[in-house]
Amino acid sequence: MxxxxxxxxxxxxxxxxxxxxxxxxxxxxxxxxxxxxxxxxxxxxxxxxxxxxxxxxxxxxxxxxxxxxxxxxxxxxxxxxxxxxxxxxxxxxxxxxxxxxxxxxxxxxxxxxxxxxxxxxxxxxxxxxxxxxxxxxxxxxxxxxxxxxxxxxxxxxxxxxxxxxxxxxxxxxxxxxxxxxxxxxxxxxxxxxxxxxxxAQPGQPASTRSPELGLGIHNEPGTRxxxxxxxxxxxxxxxxxxxxxxxxxxAPGSSSxxxxxxxxxxxxxxxxxxxxxxxxxxxxxxxxxxxxxxxxxxxxxxxxxxxxxxxxxxxxxxxxxxxxxxxxxxxxxxxxxxVRNVVTFKPDTAQGNAALLEDAPQDAESTAVLWRVIETLRESREELDALDAKSGDGDAGASMQSGADSIAKALDAQRLDTSSLSPLFTGIGQLLARDMGGSSGVLLSILFTAAGGALERGDNPGEALAAGVRKMQEYGGARPGDRTMLDALMPAIESLQHGNTLAEAAQAARTGAQATASLTTAKAGRSAYVPESALEGIVDPGAEAVARVFEALARP
Structure with missing residues (x-):
C-alpha cells in the first residue's frame, strides 16, 4: 500500500x-x-x-x-x-x-x-x-x-x-x-x-466533504x-x-x-x-x-x-x-x-531607469516588431509553462510573459526609445532586470545590457549580441549543449554574424531548440536537478522561447 x-x-x-x-x-x-x-x-x-x-x-x-x-x-x-x-x-x-x-x-x-x-x-x-x-x-x-x-x-x-x-x-x-x-x-x-x-485520522482514508464553516477541532461537520x-x-x-x-x-463600555x-x-x-x-x-x-x-x-x-x-x-x-x-x-x-500602519518609502530608481525616458523617440517599424514579440510570448505562456513543468518548476512561460508585459507597459507609456538599437537594448535590459525576475530575467538583462553597450561602441547587431552572450556565459556558467536557452540563442546569433537573414537565424534557433529534446544530461538551470528520464524527448522551455522570439522577428 x-x-x-x-x-x-x-x-x-x-x-x-x-x-x-x-x-x-x-x-x-x-x-x-x-x-x-x-x-x-x-x-x-x-x-x-x-x-x-x-x-x-x-x-x-x-x-x-x-x-x-x-x-x-x-x-x-x-x-x-x-x-x-x-x-x-x-x-x-x-x-x-x-x-x-x-x-x-x-x-x-x-x-x-x-x-x-x-x-x-x-x-x-x-x-x-x-x-x-x-x-x-x-x-x-x-x-x-x-x-x-x-x-x-x-x-x-x-x-x-x-x-x-x-x-x-x-x-x-x-x-x-x-x-x-x-x-x-x-x-x-x-x-x-x-x-x-x-x-484524516492516522490509518484511515481522508473523508470528502465540501468546504465548511463552523466545524469543530474534532473533525465534526461544520454548521454550513x-x-x-x-x-x-x-x-x-x-x-x-x-x-x-x-x-x-x-468589553464594558466598548463601542464600534x-x-x-x-x-x-x-x-x-x-x-x-x-x-x-x-x-x-x-x-x-x-x-x-x-x-x-x-x-x-x-x-x-x-x-x-x-x-x-x-x-x-x-x-x-x-x-x-x-x-x-x-x-x-x-x-x-x-x-x-x-499591529501598526505600514510605513512605505519610495525606492530610488533614477539610475536604473536612465535609459527609460519620458516621450522617448519612437520608430513605428521597430515598435511594431516589438509588439509582435510581446504577443508571441503572451500566447506561448501555457505551452512554455507545460514544458517547464516536465523539467523544472513550471513557470518559464509566466516569467517570459512578465518580461513581455514590462516591455509592453514601457511601450504604451512611450518610455522605451525604439529609434535605434543601442538605447532600445539598454532599456529592455533595465526593464527585465527590474520586472522579470528569476535567473532567466537576470540572464536576458545581462544579454541586452551588454549588447546595448557594444552597439554604442560601434559593433554591428550580430557582434553586439555575441558580446551579450559571452557575458551571459561569464556570469551564468552555461555552455552550448547544457540544455538552456543558449542552445537556441547561440546558433541564431552565429547565423546573424555570418550575414544571414532573420529568417535563416530563426531556422537556426528552431533547429537548436529541437536538438535539446535529445539532451538528457543538463548541466545548468533547473533541469540540472531533474533525472535524465524526465528530460528525454522534452524541448528546453528557454530554448523554445528563444526560437519563438526569432520566428516572430522574422515574420513580415
Whole structure:
C-alpha cells in the first residue's frame, strides 16, 4: 500500500509525539508503563513552587498539536493531560496530574467545553477536593459557530486562557483571582473556523466533504457548507458572524471603535503562504487601525491535517496585553505582535531607469516588431509553462510573459526609445532586470545590457549580441549543449554574424531548440536537478522561447 502520511503504527502516534516533546524541552513525563499520558514542567515541585504559585493544568484529546504539550512552561501551563486522538483523557490521569503539581496555592483546570472533557476533568476535580486539594476549573466555550448554542465548544481561544492564567499564576495571584479573570476572558472572546478539507485520522482514508464553516477541532461537520472563491471570501465568511457574536460583549463600555486582539490559527495543513495571505485579509477586513495586536499566523490548536484556519477575537485591554506579551518558556507560544500602519518609502530608481525616458523617440517599424514579440510570448505562456513543468518548476512561460508585459507597459507609456538599437537594448535590459525576475530575467538583462553597450561602441547587431552572450556565459556558467536557452540563442546569433537573414537565424534557433529534446544530461538551470528520464524527448522551455522570439522577428 502506498504511504500517504508519515505515520508508523496509528496507535503509537500520540505516545511518539509526547515522547519527543519530553525529549526536547524541560519536561517530566509519566513513565510509559503507567499507561497515563501526563507531561509537567521539569522545574516544578509541588512543595516548592506549588506552595507559592497556582498550578495551571489543561489538556484533552490529542491531534491538536502543538496544543497542549507545546504550551507547558514558565508563564503558561504547569502540565497537560492527553487523551487519545480527539478523545478526552479519563479521570485517573487527570487526578494523577493534579496530585503531581498541586501545592498549597492550589490548581486551576482549564477545560474545553466538550462533554467528555467536562465530565472527566470535573470528576477528577471533585475527587481531588475530597483529598484536601484546592482545585478550581474554568470552562472555555469560545466557538460561536452555532448561534445561541447551549453548550458552545472550546477551541483555539483556549490558548489565550492558558496564557492569562499562566501569567497571573507567575505573578502570585490567588486561585480565586485567576479563576475570576480567566472566566471574564472566556465571556468576552469568540472563535470561528473554516476548512476546505476535513482531517484524516492516522490509518484511515481522508473523508470528502465540501468546504465548511463552523466545524469543530474534532473533525465534526461544520454548521454550513460554503463556497469561498478566494482567501478574501473565506475570511469574510468567518469574520462577519464572529464580529456579530463578540462585538456586543467585547468589553464594558466598548463601542464600534473596539480595538481587537486577533489570533489566526492554522488548523493543520495550510501552507505558510496561505496563512500569510489570510493574515493580510484579516487585517484589511477588520481595519489595521482596529487591530491592536496579532497572534500568529501559526499552528496553535490544530485538527490533525485539516486544511483550514480559525480566527479568535477579543477586545484589547491593557491587562490582557500585559499578560499576552509577558515572556514564557512554552516552546510553541508564537508571541504577540503589535499591529501598526505600514510605513512605505519610495525606492530610488533614477539610475536604473536612465535609459527609460519620458516621450522617448519612437520608430513605428521597430515598435511594431516589438509588439509582435510581446504577443508571441503572451500566447506561448501555457505551452512554455507545460514544458517547464516536465523539467523544472513550471513557470518559464509566466516569467517570459512578465518580461513581455514590462516591455509592453514601457511601450504604451512611450518610455522605451525604439529609434535605434543601442538605447532600445539598454532599456529592455533595465526593464527585465527590474520586472522579470528569476535567473532567466537576470540572464536576458545581462544579454541586452551588454549588447546595448557594444552597439554604442560601434559593433554591428550580430557582434553586439555575441558580446551579450559571452557575458551571459561569464556570469551564468552555461555552455552550448547544457540544455538552456543558449542552445537556441547561440546558433541564431552565429547565423546573424555570418550575414544571414532573420529568417535563416530563426531556422537556426528552431533547429537548436529541437536538438535539446535529445539532451538528457543538463548541466545548468533547473533541469540540472531533474533525472535524465524526465528530460528525454522534452524541448528546453528557454530554448523554445528563444526560437519563438526569432520566428516572430522574422515574420513580415
Amino acid at each position: 502506498e504511504l500517504e502520511r508519515f505515520y508508523n503504527a496509528p496507535e503509537r502516534v500520540v505516545d511518539d509525539i509526547l515522547h519527543v516533546a519530553a525529549a526536547t524541552a524541560d519536561l517530566r513525563i509519566a513513565e510509559p508503563e503507567s499507561g497515563l499520558r501526563i507531561l509537567v514542567r521539569g522545574d516544578w515541585d509541588r512543595q516548592r513552587e506549588g506552595s507559592r504559585q497556582v498550578a495551571v493544568l489543561s489538556g484533552g484529546g490529542a491531534g491538536h498539536e502543538p496544543a497542549h504539550a507545546g504550551f507547558i512552561g514558565d508563564g503558561m501551563l504547569t502540565g497537560v493531560i492527553s487523551g487519545s486522538l480527539f478523545a478526552s483523557p479519563s479521570v485517573e490521569p487527570i487526578l494523577a496530574a493534579i496530585r503531581e503539581v498541586c501545592g498549597d496555592a492550589g490548581c486551576l483546570l482549564v477545560v474545553k467545553n466538550y462533554t467528555g472533557d467536562r465530565l472527566n476533568f470535573g470528576l477528577a476535580a471533585e475527587r481531588a477536593r475530597g483529598e484536601g486539594l484546592d482545585v478550581e476549573m474554568v470552562i472555555v466555550a469560545d466557538d460561536v459557530a452555532i448561534a445561541e448554542a447551549p453548550q458552545p465548544r472550546g477551541i483555539a481561544g483556549t490558548l489565550l486562557v492558558h496564557k492569562l492564567a499562566g501569567y497571573l499564576a507567575s505573578q502570585g495571584a490567588s486561585l480565586a483571582e485567576i479563576q475570576q479573570h480567566t472566566r471574564a476572558l472566556c465571556e468576552r472572546m469568540g472563535s470561528l473556523g473554516m476548512a476546505l478539507k476535513p482531517a 457548507a460554503v463556497d469561498p472563491q478566494s482567501a478574501d471570501d473565506a475570511m469574510r465568511w468567518v469574520l462577519e458572524p464572529l464580529l456579530q457574536a463578540v462585538a456586543p460583549v467585547a 471603535g473596539t480595538a481587537w486582539v486577533a489570533m489566526l490559527n492554522n488548523l493543520g495543513s495550510c501552507s505558510s503562504q496561505e496563512m500569510g495571505v489570510l493574515a493580510e485579509c484579516l487585517l484589511r477586513q477588520l481595519g489595521e487601525e482596529r487591530v491592536s495586536h496579532l497572534i500568529g499566523p501559526a499552528p496553535l490548536m490544530t485538527s490533525l491535517d485539516m486544511h483550514g484556519f480559525s480566527v479568535t477575537l477579543v477586545a484589547s485591554e491593557p491587562e490582557l496585553i500585559e499578560a499576552l506579551t509577558a515572556p514564557t518558556t512554552a516552546p510553541a507560544w508564537p508571541g504577540i505582535q503589535a
